[in-house]
Amino acid sequence: MAEEKNYDVIVLGGGPAGYVAAIKASQLGGKAALIEKSKVGGTCLNRGCIPTKTYIKNAETIEQMKKAKERGIIIKDPSFTLDMKKVIDYKNNVVKTLTNGVEGLLRSYGVEIYPGEGILLEGKKVQIDGSKMIQGNAIIYAGGSKVSKLPIEGINSSLILTSDEILDLEEIPKQFIIIGGGVVGVEMAEIFNVYGSQVTIIELCDCILPMMDKEISMGLTSKLKAKGISILTNTKLEKFEEDTDILRCYLSSGEVVACNKALLSIGRVSDLSGLGNVKLKMSSGKVKVDEYMRTSIEGIYAPGDINGKVMLAHAAFKMGETAAQNAMGSNVKADLRFVPSCVYTLPEIGSVGLTEEEAREEYDICIGKFNFAGNGRALASQEAEGFVKVIGDKKYGEILGVHILGSAATEMINEAAVLMASEITLEEAAEYIHGHPTYAEAFMEACADALGQCIHLPKKNSK
Numbered sequence: 001m002a003e004e005k006n007y008d009v010i011v012l013g014g015g016p017a018g019y020v021a022a023i024k025a026s027q028l029g030g031k032a033a034l035i036e037k038s039k040v041g042g043t044c045l046n047r048g049c050i051p052t053k054t055y056i057k058n059a060e061t062i063e064q065m066k067k068a069k070e071r072g073i074i075i076k077d078p079s080f081t082l083d084m085k086k087v088i089d090y091k092n093n094v095v096k097t098l099t100n101g102v103e104g105l106l107r108s109y110g111v112e113i114y115p116g117e118g119i120l121l122e123g124k125k126v127q128i129d130g131s132k133m134i135q136g137n138a139i140i141y142a143g144g145s146k147v148s149k150l151p152i153e154g155i156n157s158s159l160i161l162t163s164d165e166i167l168d169l170e171e172i173p174k175q176f177i178i179i180g181g182g183v184v185g186v187e188m189a190e191i192f193n194v195y196g197s198q199v200t201i202i203e204l205c206d207c208i209l210p211m212m213d214k215e216i217s218m219g220l221t222s223k224l225k226a227k228g229i230s231i232l233t234n235t236k237l238e239k240f241e242e243d244t245d246i247l248r249c250y251l252s253s254g255e256v257v258a259c260n261k262a263l264l265s266i267g268r269v270s271d272l273s274g275l276g277n278v279k280l281k282m283s284s285g286k287v288k289v290d291e292y293m294r295t296s297i298e299g300i301y302a303p304g305d306i307n308g309k310v311m312l313a314h315a316a317f318k319m320g321e322t323a324a325q326n327a328m329g330s331n332v333k334a335d336l337r338f339v340p341s342c343v344y345t346l347p348e349i350g351s352v353g354l355t356e357e358e359a360r361e362e363y364d365i366c367i368g369k370f371n372f373a374g375n376g377r378a379l380a381s382q383e384a385e386g387f388v389k390v391i392g393d394k395k396y397g398e399i400l401g402v403h404i405l406g407s408a409a410t411e412m413i414n415e416a417a418v419l420m421a422s423e424i425t426l427e428e429a430a431e432y433i434h435g436h437p438t439y440a441e442a443f444m445e446a447c448a449d450a451l452g453q454c455i456h457l458p459k460k461n462s463k
Contacts, residue, residue: 015042017304350413368450
């Protein structure tokens, strides 16, 4: 085995938590190494957040073409065809541009990149591809996550794809079943519906997006159904049967639905494949960490999906940065209370803080709501679907939660998250001047409505 090299910080995993941690450690003066078994950028950049957004933009473009006639734009032949090879090539070029950019950032900070599979060993050592061994003063274990599988008959059919494979599909299936109505499931339903598939979502819970505010879930459900997407809730899959190019899905209702392809989208689990003989304390299959990203072993940190706290790329960025700061001698916490959730359907969803259901359990609440049907920018842009919903505490005016269904929701939710983290009250938020006409005015109006003071809503009858 080659002679060991020593580092201040070794980062195992090059996803959002890992590459940010490596750069931050270097910024703080540390000698850092990064080990990645696949491609720098992890699931988010290579198979998740970024490539799906290229597909969503295609779907949005197609929907805008369909609306053009109403705006006086006459397209002589409004039909379209998809050249999936070009679609995939464009997606791959976007991904390549960003992965090259991340690698360039790492090199610019002097981070040494080791391509290969790293195994974490005792004594803060990492073995790479069984042939190299490196030693660190601190280890940042950012192994990320992998697709969760269902232990049912027929699950290994070649017609059942995961989110790792679906974006390289060169033919659009006529009948497409999505197993799981979470964030990935509804985004893929939107994409493939616009692309031309007959889509069915099968969800075990009583609604899609079950972790989100119920009003948001119901609003998106009605939008998807209006587009022809079938949604089967409270439904369990019993087994699959493959017959040439047809997959039959047997449901708990006794119904059998058939498709050409299915997407397994039931969430992700921590990827512990890099954990060698080190005995870290675990919780429900995830590495247990505190707010400082410290594991049960001193000098080993575990930010990102591997700890299961908030399995979102932007949360992983913050956790990775926090882990690196503490690995280099600081003592800072990762505050994950106000991490926004974004869903890239058409219309989009943005959410932060407590749902109405959660807030009612702890507070005496007030609710403000403003529909985009009353927003000038939304009407002018033919994007009047949806609403902004603000949940506040009546006693102190604290903003407890914000939930948006509408165009640009994933952009607007960041303002809400910043105000909540800054402890801005409803009264203060309602007074801030917003540009006009903008979608974001609807957030200000919803804050004012929670106080019963919205100028652009009719006077409410007193009870």
